[in-house]
Amino acid sequence: MQQKPTRARILDAAHELMLTLGLSRATTKEIAKTAGCSEAALYKHFASKEELFVSVLQERLPRLNPRLRQLIEEPGERSVEENLVEIARLATHFYAESFPIGASLYADPKLKRRHEDSMRALGTGPHMPIEALDAYLRTERDAGRIAPDADTFAAASLLMGACAQRSFAYDATVAEQPPQPVEEFAAALARTLLKGISS
Incomplete structure (x- = not known):
């Protein structure tokens, strides 16, 4: 089975962690780890945690x-x-x-x-x-x-x-x-x- 693109995996991981841990405790390091990528890869897709949060709201809710x-x-x-x-x-x-x-x-x-x-x-x-x-x-x-x-x-x-x-x-x-x-x-x-x- 083909793996989801990195950006989609990051959004899925961010959504899951933000729901379970809350926004303040869901770190970019933990999100990247859950998504199976590096923190550097996360920042290639999202300039900040805030931008990632907005993307979760727009694309996952x-x-x-x-x-x-x-x-x-x-x-x-x-x-x-x-x-x-x-x-x-x-x-x-x-x-x-x-x-x-x-x-x-x-x-x-x-x-x-x-x-x-x-x-x-x-x-x-x-x-x-x-x-x-x-x-x-x-x-x-x-x-x-x-x-x-x-x-x-x-x-x-x-x-x-x-x-x-x-x-x-x-x-x-x-x-x-x-x-x-x-x-x-x-x-x-x-x-x-x-x-x-x-x-």
């Missing part, structure tokens, strides 16, 4: 931002409610997988600051899904499919915040389960939010 960009370009294909349900479902899965990776940053203020500086330099960060959803909702507002006075940024913040909070409150490692399955949660969240911004 649910594809939230690309779907949001697609909705901005083609907003009218389905109803606003259907789109919000899909976004809530994707965001819930995205935050459930990304929260365990990034949570360790909050234990080390210096590392968190360095990481935030790197995210800004790479033109990305946790604000991106909110801004993308805000942009999508503005297209729907301009098309008259939601209220003309709807606060789209507040609505985007509420939806993304609820999805992130669900992941924070119901960590997969605890026995207690969320009160609703993801599909029910996403539908209820979208329906409730839409009541506040409908025309």
